[in-house]
Amino acid sequence: MRATRTALAVTLLALLAPPTARAADTPVYLQSATTGLNAGASGTTVLQRRPKGDEDHQQWTWSGRTLREGTRCLGRSGDQAVTLPCDSADAQWDVLPDGDRHRLKVPGADRYLVASGTDQVRVGTGADLWYLTPVSPALTPAPPEGERRLDQVTFLTAHNAYANGVDGGFAPPFVNLAPNQARGIGQQLADGVRGFQLDVHHTPDGAILCHNSCTxxxxxxxxxxxxxxxxxxxxxxxxxxxxxxxxxxxxAEVLRAELDRVDGLADVLFRPDRAGVRTNGWPTLNTLRATNKRLLIFTDHARSDDAVPRDGFGVMYQPEWTVENYWSMGPGVGGSDWSCYSRWGTPLNRTEPGFRPLFVMNHFRDVPFTGTATTDNGKLADRARRFCEPAARKTPTYLAVDHYHLGNPMAAVQALSAARF
Known part of the structure; x- marks a missing residue:
């Protein structure tokens, strides 16, 4: 009986202990909630870096009051964050939970680890929030298909879906030699593509789909x-x-007139602004099916540039509803940059009470060479799991690729749909 009571007391003490006391050698990314960037060691300096998975000295081992990278720990020297021997008093932090984020406080002083306002991580009076994102997070099995919310699904998305050389021209003739896709929109739909990235320009021919130069x-x-x-x-x-x-x-008025030509658009157009998404979260697929609201249209146009708001006629301003990583992994051949950081400057890890933005993950190069796309598409799930999921703290909703028919990106869609961050 005494042994049982002792074991119970130990268990209760462990449960009642603050989270920092329970942390034990957990590999994490130290990720700013302000900038979305990771703290990374560069010699003895600590810099903000674009999230890059297990590269670039961005993984720290959290042991309650210390964060270790290699043989040294995150510490401070005056106003600068530095790396120090782990037994140094200046490598100790009070790690204070704030929901799923933390403040890193200097023991005995009103000073904190700060990311805002500088490329170098520093120490100051601001109380910035940080995520301690697990390097290997526990994934949650997705609910049954129809019960999944929109942010619990991953969709195959065609980058420059119109630039396929099948449906029509998309650029001056010599550029038409480098299409982003090889199949028309109808075939893309039949093949399971459910996201379409389209460039629309105002020309004497009307609102047409074309890339850069539309002459x-x-x-x-x-x-x-x-x-x-x-x-x-x-x-x-x-x-x-x-x-x-x-x-x-x-x-805006040209776009509205163009969409007014589409027969039946109003019947299927989903309006998250009218569906209470910011308050109640994204609806399930079954809810969308029951209401027949099954088409979502985003614009990257800035609301501040519009005298006539586009969401007034159902085209949502994308930065208000999604996060999106920078669009290019580099040139069409050679090495690629797998770092995952924001296209717009809004942190990929942005959340709001009751609302999780959808995550658009771009995975393509400057030039859509088929050989490179085949290789890249085969590595899509790997990049998503190791680089982009930790950066955004969520599983991608949309996987945007060139030449979706090569390299089997649908396998990544299926894997990411089954188990979510």
Missing amino acids: LVSRPVALWVDVQRVVDFLRANPTEFVTIFLEDYVP
Whole structure:
């Protein structure tokens, strides 16, 4: 009986102890909630770095009051964060929980680890919040398919889906030689693509889909034509959900007129602003099916630049509803940059009470060479798990690739849909 009581007392003490006291040699990324960047060791200096998984000295071993990288620990020298011998008093921190984030406080002083305002991590009076993101987080099995919220699903997404050389021209003739995709929008839908990144420009031919220079485009495709293809697909497939991302260079009134040409758009257009998503979270797939609201359209246009708000006619401002990593992994051949950091400056790990932004993960190069895309697409799940999930603290909702038919990116979609960060 005495042994049982002793064991129970030890268990209760462990449960009642603060989280910092229970931490024991946990590999983590020390990630700023302000900038979304990771603290990384550079010699004896500690810098903010673009999240880069297990590279670039960004992994720390958390042992309650110390954070160790290699043989040295995160410490302080005056106002600067530095690495020190782990037995140094200046390598000790009071790690104070604040929800799922932490403040790193200097013991006995009103000073904290600070990320804001500098590339170098420093110590000051600001009380910045930090994530201690596990290097190998426990993944949660996804609910049954229909019960998954929109932020619990991963969709295969075609980068520059219109630039396929099948549906029509998308650039001056010599650029048409380097399409991002090899199949038309109809075939993309049939193959399981559910996200479409489209560049739309205002030209004398109307609002057309084209890349950079829109002069001399042969057989230009109007935006409304491809949106109509999507709406017709949704009519014929009442369980499917599709998202369109517009890289948007047209005036709001032109975009509205273009979308007004799409027969049946209003029947399927999902309006998260009217569905209470910011308060209640994203709806489930079954809810979207029951209401028939199965098409989400985003624009990258800035709200501040619009006299007529685009979300007034159902086109959502993407930075308000998603986070997205920087679009390029580098040139079309050679080595690639797998670091995962924000395209817009908004931290990928941004959250709000009751609301998790959807995560658009871009995974493609400057130039869409088929050989490179095949190799890159085969590594998609690996990059997502080791680099981008920890950076965003969430599993990608959209995986955007070139030449989706190469390298089996659908395997990554299925794996990420099954188990979530």
